[in-house]
Amino acid sequence: MKQNEVPQDGDNLHEGTFKQLFYAVNDAGEYxxxxxxxxxEPENVAMAQAWExxxxxxxxxxxxxLAGEISPIAYYMEKTLMDLPLLASYVGKFQWQVKRHxxxxxxxNLSSTMLQRYAAAFKITVQELQHIK
Numbered sequence: 591m592k593q594n595e596v597p598q599d600g601d602n603l604h605e606g607t608f609k610q611l612f613y614a615v616n617d618a619g620e621y622x623x624x625x626x627x628x629x630x631e632p633e634n635v636a637m638a639q640a641w642e643x644x645x646x647x648x649x650x651x652x653x654x655x656l657a658g659e660i661s662p663i664a665y666y667m668e669k670t671l672m673d674l675p676l677l678a679s680y681v682g683k684f685q686w687q688v689k690r691h692x693x694x695x696x697x698x699n700l701s702s703t704m705l706q707r708y709a710a711a712f713k714i715t716v717q718e719l720q721h722i723k
Contacts, residue, residue: 644671655722661697662722663688666712680711 614625651665667677678685681704690696691704700708702716709716 644668652722658694661692661694662719663697663708664692665722666708666714666719670712672711677711681707 610627612625612627613621615621648665648668651660651668654660655662655665663677667673672680674685674688678688681688683691691700691708705716705719709719712719
């Protein structure tokens, strides 16, 4: 792609804080300098749809926590885009143990050390972990 063809569509989801780097050719067909782009419309639409889906999953998890169906760990997993293997590695537990901690009755009995591990993994306080708004 030529330097003047690098997409510069407005309405960037990153609000100007994030730019992509493209390698484009000049008029002579040579790669000289990388060109930055603020994005292009199809990408912005796809990203907006993806983030809507993420926010919907987070809200559904929050509602399930408030209903007592799952523990706050599940909510914060959705909110931080973590999966079971990743979270298990962060807290130093097996996946089956973390999965067990997703049950509200088990979560209530976790030690303060274990709660601190989860809070550190999610970069929140133990208080925030225990009390979802």
